[in-house]
Amino acid sequence: MSTLSISRSTARRFLLAYQGLWPPRQQQGARGVLDFIRRVGCIQFDPIDIVGRNPDLVLQSRVRDYRPALLDDLLYTSRRLLDGWDKQAAIYLREDWPYFAPYRRARRERYFQSGNIVPQVAEHILRRIRAEGALSSLDFKNSPKTDWHWGPTSAARAGLEGLYAVGALGIRKRVRSRRYFDLTERLLSADLLAAPEPHADQDAYHDWHVLRRVGSMGLAAPNAGEHWLGIVGAKSAQRRKVLKRLVQRKVLVPLHVEGVPAWMFYLRTADLPLLERIRTQPPLEAQAAFIAPLDNLLWNRKMVQALFDFAYVWEVYKPKAKRRYGYYTLPVLYGEHFVARADFSLEKKPRRLRLNGWWWQPGVDVHTHMRAAVQAALDDFSAYLQAAPVDFSEEVL
Numbered sequence: 001m002s003t004l005s006i007s008r009s010t011a012r013r014f015l016l017a018y019q020g021l022w023p024p025r026q027q028q029g030a031r032g033v034l035d036f037i038r039r040v041g042c043i044q045f046d047p048i049d050i051v052g053r054n055p056d057l058v059l060q061s062r063v064r065d066y067r068p069a070l071l072d073d074l075l076y077t078s079r080r081l082l083d084g085w086d087k088q089a090a091i092y093l094r095e096d097w098p099y100f101a102p103y104r105r106a107r108r109e110r111y112f113q114s115g116n117i118v119p120q121v122a123e124h125i126l127r128r129i130r131a132e133g134a135l136s137s138l139d140f141k142n143s144p145k146t147d148w149h150w151g152p153t154s155a156a157r158a159g160l161e162g163l164y165a166v167g168a169l170g171i172r173k174r175v176r177s178r179r180y181f182d183l184t185e186r187l188l189s190a191d192l193l194a195a196p197e198p199h200a201d202q203d204a205y206h207d208w209h210v211l212r213r214v215g216s217m218g219l220a221a222p223n224a225g226e227h228w229l230g231i232v233g234a235k236s237a238q239r240r241k242v243l244k245r246l247v248q249r250k251v252l253v254p255l256h257v258e259g260v261p262a263w264m265f266y267l268r269t270a271d272l273p274l275l276e277r278i279r280t281q282p283p284l285e286a287q288a289a290f291i292a293p294l295d296n297l298l299w300n301r302k303m304v305q306a307l308f309d310f311a312y313v314w315e316v317y318k319p320k321a322k323r324r325y326g327y328y329t330l331p332v333l334y335g336e337h338f339v340a341r342a343d344f345s346l347e348k349k350p351r352r353l354r355l356n357g358w359w360w361q362p363g364v365d366v367h368t369h370m371r372a373a374v375q376a377a378l379d380d381f382s383a384y385l386q387a388a389p390v391d392f393s394e395e396v397l
Contacts, residue, residue, distance in 0.1 A: 003254040003264075006279065011219065011257045011265070011307050012336040014278045018218035018271065019297045020062040021333060022278075024289035025380060027063040030074060034093070036062050037081065041216045042090040044294040045083065047177040048316060050328040051344045051353070051385060055091055057292030057330070060384040067384065076173045079187065083171045083179075087216070087230045087299065097188060101197040102205050102232045107165040117146045117155050118162030125159045126168065126183070134172035134180040136160075203245075206234050210242045211251060211268065216296055219255070219303070220266045227299040260306050286335030286369065288377035290342060293330065310338035310361070326357045334373060339364045351387040353378075 006014075016022035020036050027036055036059070037043060046054040052068060060066045074081045075091065082094045085103055111118040121143075129135050137143075140156030148158045160181050163169040172182035185193060199205035209231045214220040217227060222243055224236050234242065243266060246252040253272065255265040267275065291297060293314040298304055305311045312331055315323040326343025333339070343357035360366060382389045 003256055004275075005256045005258060006275070007258050008260065008307055009336065010275075010279050011255075013283075014267075014275050015218045015297065015307070016333075016336060017274060017278055019295075021289060021291075021297065022336070023284055023287045024061050024333070024377075025064045025287075029063070030070060030078075030080075032063045033059055033066075033070060033074060034080060037091065038093060039215070040218075040296050041096075041212045042084075042086040042092040043296060044087055044299075045089040045091055046294055048328070049177065051330075051346050051381075054292050054294045056384075057290070058295050060381065061289040061291060061295075061333075064380075065383070067386070072174070076171075082188075085165065085230060087213070087227070090230075094188065094192065097192055098195040099198055099208060102199065102202075103230070104165070104167040106232045107162070111162040111166060116162075117148075117158045121155050121159035122163055122168075125156065125163060129169070129181065129183060134182040136175075136178050136180050138178070202233060203242075206231065206238065206242045207246060207249075210234065210239060211246055214252065214266055215268055215271075217299055218267065218271070218296075221263055221300060221303050222266075223263075223300070223302060225300060225302065257307065263303070263306055265303075284335075286373060288332060288334045288339075288370070288373040290344075290377060290381055291331040291333055291338075293328070298331070308338055312338075325359060329357070332374065332377075334370055337361075337364075339366075339370065340374075346385055346387060351385065353382050353385060353387045353390050355390070 013022055019040070020027060027033070043055050043058045048054070051057070052060065055071060056066075056068045059071060063070075071081075075083065079094060081091050082097065084090055084092055084097075084100060086092060086100070125140070137154060137157040137160055140154065143154040143156035145152050146155045146158050148161065160169065164171070164181060167184055169181040170184045170187040172180045172187065174180070199208060213228065213231065220227070222236075222240055228234070228239060231239070243252065247254055247266070251269050252266045253269055255267055257263065257265060293316070298312060301312055310331065313324075315325060315329065316327055320327075325341050329341045329343045331338050332342055339361050341359045342355065345354045345356055346352070347354055379389050
C-alpha cells in the first residue's frame with residue numbers, strides 16, 4: 001500500500017477529531033461515553049484526584065455536562081464498562097473481556113510461581129470474599145508485610161492485586177480511591193466468562209492488540225515508549241513486524257506528515273473517511289478544553305511534540321523543587337494548538353476551583369476570542385467539578 005502524505009495541520013486536526021476534541025464537548029450522556037470508549041478501546045485509569053481522576057478528566061473534555069457519577073454508574077451499576085488492564089490500568093467495554101485472556105494468562109504465569117506471595121494467600125482471600133462479599137485490603141487485619149511492585153505492602157493487598165490481574169477478582173465498587181474486590185463470576189455474565197479466547201495464536205493476538213492500540217491513539221508511530229505498554233510479548237522488533245503485517249493486510253495505512261520527515265505514522269484503514277473529511281472541511285471555530293495528563297491524545301508525547309510543538313511532562317512524581325510548572329498541570333487546548341498550561345486545585349468547603357498557576361506557550365497571540373473560549377471552558381470545567389464559577393482576571397487570561 002502506498003504511503004499517504006498530509007500536512008501537519010491536517011494531522012493535528014485529524015488527531016483531535018478522532019479523539020473527540022475537534023471540537024471538544026460534543027458527546028452526550030452515557031451513550032457519548034460508550035461511543036468514545038468504543039472508538040479508542042480504552043481510557044487510562046489513575047486514582048490521583050486533584051480536579052478529578054484521569055478518566056473523569058478525559059471524559060469532561062469530550063462529553064457535554066459530564067459528571068463523575070456517570071462513569072461510576074457505567075462501571076459499577078449497569079456494568080457496561082470494566083476496570084481492567086490494557087496500556088496500564090484502564091477502563092474498557094465489558095464485551096472486550098475475552099480478548100485480554102493473554103494478559104491474564106501471563107499474569108498467572110508470573111504471580112503463581114512457587115515462592116510468590118499470591119498463591120500463599122489466594123485461597124484465604126477467595127474464601128472470605130465468597131462468604132462475606134466484596135472486601136478491600138483494609139478488611140484483612142494484621143496481614144504481614146511483603147514486597148510488591150511498588151515496594152513493601154501487606155500480603156493481603158498483594159494477593160488482591162494478583163487475583164485481580166489474573167481475572168479471579170474484579171472491582172465491585174470504589175469508595176474514593178479504595179477498591180472493593182468481588183468474585184469475577186458475580187460481576188460478569190456466565191456467557192461472557194465462558195466465551196472462547198478469540199485469538200487463534202500469538203500472531204493473531206498481536207495483530208489485534210497492536211491494531212487496537214493504533215485505534216486508541218488515532219495516529220501511531222513505532223518509536224518505543226509507554227504508548228506501547230501492555231501488549232504481551234511484543235517488544236520493539238516484534239511490534240514493527242506486526243505493523244508491517246497489518247499494512248500488508250490493508251488494515252493499517254502508512255503515513256508521512258510534511259515537516260516531520262524523520263517519522264513514519266500509521267492510521268487504521270477504517271479511519272480514512274474521517275481523514276478525508278478533515279482534509280476537505282473548512283476550519284472550525286476554535287474552542288478550548290483542559291486535557292487530562294494521561295489522555296489518549298498524549299500517550300505518545302514525542303509524537304505530540306513533533307506535531308504540536310508542545311513538550312509536556314507530567315510532574316506529579318517530581319520533587320517540588322524540580323517541577324517547572326505544577327503538581328497536576330493540565331495542557332490547555334485551543335483549536336488545533338496547545339496554548340497554555342494550568343495548575344488547578346479544588347477547595348472543598350465551599351467548592352471552588354483554584355488556579356495555582358497559568359503559563360501561556362511562548363509566542364501565543366492571546367486575543368479576545370481565545371480569552372472568551374478559555375473562559376467558557378473554565379465555566380464548563382467548574383460545572384463538571386460542581387464548583388462555583390470562577391472568573392480569572394485579564395492579568396492571567
